[in-house]
Every structure is written in structure tokens, then in C-alpha cells.
Amino acid sequence: AKIVASKTKITLNPSARGGYTGPITVVYTIPYTVKIKNVVTAKTQVCTIKFGQLTKMKKTDRLAYKTKTFTTKTLCTANKDVLAFYNAGNRLVINAVITRDRRWSTTYVARMGDDGKGAKIYPTKARYTVRIG
Numbered sequence: 337a338k339i340v341a342s343k344t345k346i347t348l349n350p351s352a353r354g355g356y357t358g359p360i361t362v363v364y365t366i367p368y369t370v371k372i373k374n375v376v377t378a379k380t381q382v383c384t385i386k387f388g389q390l391t392k393m394k395k396t397d398r399l400a401y402k403t404k405t406f407t408t409k410t411l412c413t414a415n416k417d418v419l420a421f422y423n424a425g426n427r428l429v430i431n432a433v434i435t436r437d438r439r440w441s442t443t444y445v446a447r448m449g450d451d452g453k454g455a456k457i458y459p460t461k462a463r464y465t466v467r468i469g
Contacts, residue, residue, distance in 0.1 A: 365380050367379070
């Protein structure tokens with residue numbers, strides 16, 4: 337993921353490489369606190385971004401075996417409260433849960449039979465924590 341943090345904007349942009357990259361869902365959670373009438377309240381901003389190769393490949397498609405790079409133009413931009421929390425000198429702890437669905441109904445190297453359906457590869461989940469500041 338590409339994370340850009342400045343005094344005016346914080347953006348999170350996921351990216352992936354791979355030949356069998358099905359839809360990828362990234363859920364960013366950014367916990368922060370807000371002071372309302374001198375009471376500190378804990379809040380969380382949640383961003384869900386879905387990207388990856390969403391088009392199906394035909395069994396005869398030679399490019400199905402090539403490595404491709406997928407990018408997304410969907411960004412997660414931190415809201416003004418998160419920005420104020422960061423600018424006040426606090427450390428942002430961003431949690432990312434990435435779910436990669438690699439179960440293709442298309443070409444797969446170890447495909448079984450001739451229907452091009454391939455073996456089931458169950459969705460994988462990974463958790464990352466990034467600290468900014």
C-alpha cells in the first residue's frame with residue numbers, strides 16, 4: 337500500500353501484483369479521538385476498497401498465465417477529524433485487513449478436467465498495522 341501523509345492530507349492507496357489476483361477487499365480502520373465539550377471520545381474511520389482483476393479470463397487466454405500489476409484509483413482519504421488528531425502530534429495506527437479471493441471460475445495452472453474451473457483456493461486474509469507519526 338502506498339501511504340502519503342502530510343499536514344493537509346492523508347491518503348491510503350492499496351496495490352497488488354500477481355497472476356491470480358481475484359477481487360481484493362481492503363478494509364482500513366483508523367482509530368482516533370475527538371474532544372467534544374472537553375470530553376475525549378474515541379472514534380474510528382473505516383474505509384472499504386475493492387480492487388484487483390475483476391474481469392474473467394477465458395481458458396484459452398494466453399495472458400492468464402502472465403504476471404500483471406493492478407492498481408486502484410480509489411483512495412481512502414482520512415477525514416478532517418483524523419487529520420486534526422494527526423496534526424496535534426498524535427500517532428496514527430492504521431489497521432488494514434486484506435481479503436484476497438483467489439477462487440477463479442477461469443484458468444488456473446492446476447485446473448482439473450477440461451472445464452477450466454481449477455482447484456479451489458480459499459480466500460486468504462492478512463492483517464497489517466501501520467504507524468504514522
